Amino acid sequence: MATVASSKSITVTVNGTTYEREVPARKLLIHFLRDDLDLTGSHIGCDTGNCGACSVIVDGTLVKSCMMLAVQADGATIETVEGLAEDGELNELQRSFNEHHALQCGYCTPGMLMSATALLRANPSPSEQEIRKALQGNICRCTGYWNIIEAVKAVAK
Amino acid sequence: MLLREVEYVKPSSVAEAIELLVENEGARALAGGQTLINVMKARAASPDALVDLNGLEELKGIDLAPDGTLTIGAMTTYSEIVASAEAKARPILGEVCAQIADVQVRNRGTIGGNICSNDPTNHLPPLVTAVGARMTILGRDGERVVSAEEFFLGVYMTAVGPGELLTRVTIPAGKGDGFAAVTLGVDGTCIANAAASIQDGSLRVALGCVDAVPVLLRPESADADAVREAVRAAGLEPPSDVHASSEYRRHLAEVLAVRAAAQAAERAGG
Numbered sequence: 451m452a453t454v455a456s457s458k459s460i461t462v463t464v465n466g467t468t469y470e471r472e473v474p475a476r477k478l479l480i481h482f483l484r485d486d487l488d489l490t491g492s493h494i495g496c497d498t499g500n501c502g503a504c505s506v507i508v509d510g511t512l513v514k515s516c517m518m519l520a521v522q523a524d525g526a527t528i529e530t531v532e533g534l535a536e537d538g539e540l541n542e543l544q545r546s547f548n549e550h551h552a553l554q555c556g557y558c559t560p561g562m563l564m565s566a567t568a569l570l571r572a573n574p575s576p577s578e579q580e581i582r583k584a585l586q587g588n589i590c591r592c593t594g595y596w597n598i599i600e601a602v603k604a605v606a607k
Numbered sequence: 608m609l610l611r612e613v614e615y616v617k618p619s620s621v622a623e624a625i626e627l628l629v630e631n632e633g634a635r636a637l638a639g640g641q642t643l644i645n646v647m648k649a650r651a652a653s654p655d656a657l658v659d660l661n662g663l664e665e666l667k668g669i670d671l672a673p674d675g676t677l678t679i680g681a682m683t684t685y686s687e688i689v690a691s692a693e694a695k696a697r698p699i700l701g702e703v704c705a706q707i708a709d710v711q712v713r714n715r716g717t718i719g720g721n722i723c724s725n726d727p728t729n730h731l732p733p734l735v736t737a738v739g740a741r742m743t744i745l746g747r748d749g750e751r752v753v754s755a756e757e758f759f760l761g762v763y764m765t766a767v768g769p770g771e772l773l774t775r776v777t778i779p780a781g782k783g784d785g786f787a788a789v790t791l792g793v794d795g796t797c798i799a800n801a802a803a804s805i806q807d808g809s810l811r812v813a814l815g816c817v818d819a820v821p822v823l824l825r826p827e828s829a830d831a832d833a834v835r836e837a838v839r840a841a842g843l844e845p846p847s848d849v850h851a852s853s854e855y856r857r858h859l860a861e862v863l864a865v866r867a868a869a870q871a872a873e874r875a876g877g
């Protein structure tokens with residue numbers, strides 16, 4: 451029978467780099483990314499699953515990393531905002547956020563980018579309605595959303 | 608937030624999961640975590656150990672039998688139900704799952720977790736009640752199958768006992784279904800909701816957010832007056848909170864029951 455334990459050794463691949471770490475069962479994935487791996491791009495806005503600032507892609511699926519334990523990510527491939535840039539240059543979606551003034555304080559931006567990335571992968575030509583629905587789990591307190599939607603629309607094929 | 612100290616285990620079969628729950632008093636099943644992790648952050652519950660059901664293929668999947676019966680594994684996510692061709696046999700399921708919160712929550716949250724948590728504001732308890740779903744509960748001594756009326760016992764309380772798991776939800780064939788809700792923002796938390804279903808000519812309406820468990824009514828017809836009458840006769844005393852007074856919720860229950868029943872009648876006829 452599998453053993454019940456208060457910590458576990460996990461192996462995860464984040465943005466192409468594989469890490470092996472011992473983590474306590476009570477550690478949330480967002481804390482593992484930020485505190486253990488020093489990947490502080492993913493933010494904690496609410497810590498209740500409402501704001502989406504902590505959104506990352508785990509094995510191809512968009513999730514809120516404050517709503518999952520780090521030990522649950524054992525064996526997973528994780529993508530965070532730090533992995534979006536290509537050869538040190540902002541990718542097309544990131545540039546579009548910049549060009550469309552889709553951020554002000556920038557706190558929500560990493561989560562917005564990951565949600566938009568997941569959307570565009572599943573549906574490269576989303577309608578405005580589909581973009582709105584896909585970003586529903588991400589709260590922005592600054593922009594009023596308008597320019598964020600414009601930025602995503604601009605990279606939709 | 609740092610959770611209270613907790614132990615974790617990932618079983619490789621359902622039988623092993625049951626053994627772990629039986630052997631470790633104070634252990635809880637972890638499904639999508641989209642309620643449980645928050646409950647643990649708030650210290651509203653502090654399980655000693657979590658038995659992770661993720662990865663148990665036996666609890667996943669949607670099967671459509673030739674007679675139209677749908678069997679949905681407890682660990683099937685809302686996103687999987689929305690995307691499933693089989694689940695379209697009963698379109699209301701995907702339609703309601705698509706209204707739950709947002710992409711991220713739908714990608715993790717499960718049908719089993721939704722009904723096992725039986726939060727009175729959740730979307731699925733009234734829905735499974737209206738469509739006459741049957742829940743299969745597995746324990747060390749075997750399986751039993753219960754109706755929705757027997758399944759929901761109280762706020763956060765169901766017929767799933769200690770050392771037991773909900774394994775699947777079985778939904779009979781049908782298409783005469785309806786759902787209506789008033790929510791906090793689009794696809795937000797329900798202030799009140801109602802699900803309706805017409806099966807062999809008889810109507811079932813289940814009201815959410817107005818009591819500890821879904822309130823099942825059997826109006827004589829889907830006629831607005833008959834439905835209103837049935838809701839009034841139920842003598843509801845809904846809770847009051849910052850979003851709605853008890854009186855307003857009672858009013859919404861009537862309005863939403865009428866809407867859900869009308870949708871069910873339209874689809875049953877078509």
Ligand SMILES: Cc1cc2nc3c(=O)[nH]c(=O)nc-3n(C[C@H](O)[C@H](O)[C@H](O)COP(=O)(O)OP(=O)(O)OC[C@H]3O[C@@H](n4cnc5c(N)ncnc54)[C@H](O)[C@@H]3O)c2cc1C
Pocket residue numbers: 498499500517635636637638639640641642643644660681682706707708712715716717718719720721723724726728729730731767771772773774794795796797
């Ligand atoms: C921001 C946000 C908004 C939300 N809005 C809504 C909403 O509008 N409507 C709605 O319906 N829900 C909403 N939810 C809740 C969400 O749907 C949860 O997914 C659901 O309530 C619980 O399902 P889960 O799979 O995540 O279960 P978990 O959180 O993992 O588990 C919940 C409980 O059920 C038990 N359990 C789970 N599966 C089983 C099983 N197979 N057998 C026995 N016990 C089991 C667990 O032990 C636990 O006690 C929201 C959640 C968030 C974070």
Ligand code: FES
Pocket residue numbers: 493494495496497498499500501502503504505514515516517
């Ligand atoms: S910090 Fe995770 S959703 Fe807000």
Ligand code: FES
Pocket residue numbers: 552553554555556557558559589590591592593
């Ligand atoms: S830019 Fe400030 S929260 Fe979105």
